[in-house]
Amino acid sequence: MVTMTAPNPDAHGHTVSRDVGALVVDRRSGKVGVVMGHVGTYVQLRPPRGGREWDVSPEDVRSPTPTEELSAKVAVANRRWGR
Template sequence: MVTMMAPTPGAYGHTVSPDTGALVVDRRSGKVGVVMGHVGPYVQLRPPCGGLEWDVPPEDVRPPTPTEESSAKVAVANRRWGR
């Protein structure tokens, strides 16, 4: 199951990054990705169906809309079943 924790300001005003495994959207490109980890100041995202990771500043990720989340989950299910 993919969960989401939205980036929020921390106690000192710094952006708190989403948890590993969270489904997020890169605000810059509109692409949906799964958080794979954090390297330096960046959040590493990977497409839900697999592929190359890309780096995004934590302030440029947002929670997916219900439609974006459903679409990503359907794409993963379709890939699992070879469609």
């Protein structure tokens, strides 16, 4: 597991995990992504349902809201079941 510096609280005081496998939101695009790794100073994210990775700077990620987290988990489950 790759770790970066200690996570900083977001605007709501929540700690943002940038560990591989963590679910985060790209503040620039509003897209939810799973942390896949780190390259240089960037965090690599991939859509929860799979797809192309994209790079984002660590300060541009935030914790998902409960609604965003649930939506991402439902999307993954639907993909598993072929929906």
